[in-house]
Amino acid sequence: MKSITQIIKEKPYMGWLLFFATVIIVFLLGLLASSIIERRAEAIYAYKPSKIISQWEPRNDIWGGNFQREYETYLKTADTSFRSMYNGNAQIDMLELDPKLVVLWAGYPFSKDYSQPRGHFYAIDDIRNTLRTEAPMDSKAGKMPNTCWTCKSPDVPRMMNKEGISMFYKGNWASKGHEIVNFIGCADCHDAKTMNLRISRPALIEAFERQGKDITKSTQQEMRSLVCAQCHVEYYFKGDGKYLTFPWDKGTDVDSVESYYDSYDFSDWKHGLSRAPMLKAQHPDFEIFKMGIHGQRGLACADCHMPYRSEGGVKFTDHHIQSPLNNIANTCQVCHRESEETLRNNVYERQKKVSFIRDKAEEFLVRAHVEAKAAWDAGASETEMKPVLTLIRHAQWRWDYTAAGHGNAFHAPLESMKMLSTSMEKSQEARLLLSRILASHGVTKVIDYPDISTKAKAQKYIGLDMEKLIKEKQEFKNKVIPEWIKKAKIREDKYSSEKL
Numbered sequence: 001m002k003s004i005t006q007i008i009k010e011k012p013y014m015g016w017l018l019f020f021a022t023v024i025i026v027f028l029l030g031l032l033a034s035s036i037i038e039r040r041a042e043a044i045y046a047y048k049p050s051k052i053i054s055q056w057e058p059r060n061d062i063w064g065g066n067f068q069r070e071y072e073t074y075l076k077t078a079d080t081s082f083r084s085m086y087n088g089n090a091q092i093d094m095l096e097l098d099p100k101l102v103v104l105w106a107g108y109p110f111s112k113d114y115s116q117p118r119g120h121f122y123a124i125d126d127i128r129n130t131l132r133t134e135a136p137m138d139s140k141a142g143k144m145p146n147t148c149w150t151c152k153s154p155d156v157p158r159m160m161n162k163e164g165i166s167m168f169y170k171g172n173w174a175s176k177g178h179e180i181v182n183f184i185g186c187a188d189c190h191d192a193k194t195m196n197l198r199i200s201r202p203a204l205i206e207a208f209e210r211q212g213k214d215i216t217k218s219t220q221q222e223m224r225s226l227v228c229a230q231c232h233v234e235y236y237f238k239g240d241g242k243y244l245t246f247p248w249d250k251g252t253d254v255d256s257v258e259s260y261y262d263s264y265d266f267s268d269w270k271h272g273l274s275r276a277p278m279l280k281a282q283h284p285d286f287e288i289f290k291m292g293i294h295g296q297r298g299l300a301c302a303d304c305h306m307p308y309r310s311e312g313g314v315k316f317t318d319h320h321i322q323s324p325l326n327n328i329a330n331t332c333q334v335c336h337r338e339s340e341e342t343l344r345n346n347v348y349e350r351q352k353k354v355s356f357i358r359d360k361a362e363e364f365l366v367r368a369h370v371e372a373k374a375a376w377d378a379g380a381s382e383t384e385m386k387p388v389l390t391l392i393r394h395a396q397w398r399w400d401y402t403a404a405g406h407g408n409a410f411h412a413p414l415e416s417m418k419m420l421s422t423s424m425e426k427s428q429e430a431r432l433l434l435s436r437i438l439a440s441h442g443v444t445k446v447i448d449y450p451d452i453s454t455k456a457k458a459q460k461y462i463g464l465d466m467e468k469l470i471k472e473k474q475e476f477k478n479k480v481i482p483e484w485i486k487k488a489k490i491r492e493d494k495y496s497s498e499k500l
């Protein structure tokens with residue numbers, strides 16, 4: 001091959017050709033760069049607030065005036081049309097689907113009503129409507145604490161700022177019905193001045209502090225998960241003040257959290273059949289996610305649940321938080337080359353296997369509770385039953401820590417399988433002890449598995465009067481909720497955002 005200098009020596013016009021070609025390429029590159037800069041300026045301009053918003057503004061539509069794209073996509077969390085194999089955007093009545101749950105939660109409000117979650121848009125409606133929050137006809141009635149509101153609304157940081165954190169948690173749920181009215185939104189995750197992601201919930205900051213970590217030192221990528229970890233985590237209500245606390249001091253895996261609760265002798269309730277001191281897992285999505293491969297490779301929740309989108313040259317974050325299976329092209333396929341079908345099947349395969357084992361674990365737990373009741377009925381003593389009840393407590397905790405997070409089976413399939421298999425080990429061990437206790441009290445026949453083939457049958461079996469509960473709730477919905485909404489409207493009409 002000839003060198004360039006040689007070619008130019010032989011044909012001098014080639015030198016000029018090369019010169020002009022270079023000039024044209026440089027010019028085109030310049031055009032491209034200027035277009036990129038212009039678009040970036042456009043993007044910044046698009047986010048320039050047209051209105052000053054207070055730090056504690058709970059109304060999403062007011063923020064929406066400044067950030068149209070994020071607001072409009074966020075409102076799509078109202079859509080309930082998508083359904084995947086196990087999840088989706090619509091509520092699914094889990095007790096109807098799996099009546100064993102009713103027995104597992106006998107004596108606890110979850111046995112009355114429990115649904116798979118839907119979009120953030122419904123957070124307020126759903127907490128008002130669930131039978132779990134009972135039917136408090138005045139502001140002093142009902143057993144649920146204010147703490148229940150904590151993960152439902154940007155009115156929560158507003159009220160905490162006004163009243164103080166521990167004051168906010170105190171008191172009963174119905175006392176704040178007219179204050180907490182806006183569904184989860186912008187102020188929960190964003191600083192109003194800078195629009196940076198922010199942590200608005202003290203429980204997460206405090207959990208970090210107790211572990212000797214400073215949450216303000218988190219990277220942007222970590223923040224893209226930590227905003228979710230304000231709510232999508234395991235927590236409990238500590239002490240008489242019902243202070244919202246994350247049980248993370250010994251670690252966040254199932255064993256560490258179990259030993260944390262054991263060290264406090266904490267229990268959520270005493271089981272209606274077995275009388276075991278039970279733990280209820282909340283929704284440890286963040287904790288379990290961190291144990292899976294995507295968590296270990298540094299992905300954030302937003303990578304799959306809030307993908308980037310482009311519109312008219314502006315890149316923005318899709319705020320339609322939902323199952324990524326409704327948007328595989330913008331989520332999984334950003335990193336994986338496989339087809340939508342393959343990726344969907346990757347998810348379903350993991351979910352199917354975990355669900356299969358989970359079903360077995362639940363059956364063993366039901367049997368353990370029912371057989372423990374038979375042992376009490378046969379005259380077993382507290383001393384005889386103590387080791388059995390501890391085993392049942394731990395077995396159910398392990399099952400619940402897996403089952404309560406609706407994404408766990410995909411987020412961390414191996415960890416889910418480990419938790420479920422140790423659950424089965426413990427419930428079977430409890431049943432072995434129970435068979436000896438039963439025999440020593442003269443019961444040698446096999447204890448029958450109850451007919452809990454439907455939600456209604458299971459609820460009747462544990463002694464719930466559902467007709468009464470539903471009637472009371474209806475009255476509450478007719479009388480109390482409209483009052484809350486009216487009062488909130490008068491209050492909100494009076495204040496301007498700047499004064500909050």
Ligand code: HEC
Nearest residue numbers: 060063064067070071074185186189195224227302316317
């Ligand atoms: C559950 C938390 C959450 C809520 C609620 C939320 N956002 Fe965001 N928002 C995020 C995350 C995560 C990002 C991505 C940040 C990043 O990638 O650095 C983001 C990014 C943004 C950005 C930066 C530009 C962009 O699109 O990436 C704006 C502006 C914004 N959100 C506005 C809003 C508005 C307005 C609301 C209320 C209607 C809202 N957000 C509600 C979590 C949230």
Ligand code: HEC
Nearest residue numbers: 088089117118119122123126151188227228231301305322
């Ligand atoms: C202030 C508390 C809070 C924050 C912050 C929060 N969530 Fe949620 N999330 C909820 C609640 C409560 C529900 C259930 C709402 C219902 O069913 O009424 C929910 C539901 C969901 C669902 C189910 C949606 C469906 O269509 O079934 C997903 C997925 C989800 N959240 C992901 C996230 C992600 C990802 C983040 C962070 C970017 C986040 N959430 C931040 C409280 C929160």
Ligand code: HEC
Nearest residue numbers: 084087088228232285286289294299300301304323406407
């Ligand atoms: C690698 C992608 C990915 C990441 C990252 C991810 N998830 Fe998920 N998530 C999924 C998939 C897939 C499902 C199952 C969806 C289905 O079955 O329809 C799911 C399900 C969920 C659900 C239940 C959804 C429903 O419809 O009820 C919640 C809640 C959730 N994830 C929260 C989180 C949180 C919080 C984080 C961060 C700590 C996170 N996810 C990180 C992929 C992801």
Ligand code: HEC
Nearest residue numbers: 293294297299303304324331332334335336343344346347
């Ligand atoms: C931001 C990039 C990213 C996104 C988005 C993402 N993944 Fe991944 N995924 C990874 C990485 C990284 C790994 C680990 C592979 C490795 O390191 O070799 C992985 C691993 C996997 C694996 C193998 C896991 C195992 O059990 O061994 C599956 C299956 C998978 N992803 C499916 C999905 C699906 C389904 C989605 C969408 C819901 C998704 N991924 C979204 C980056 C991503």
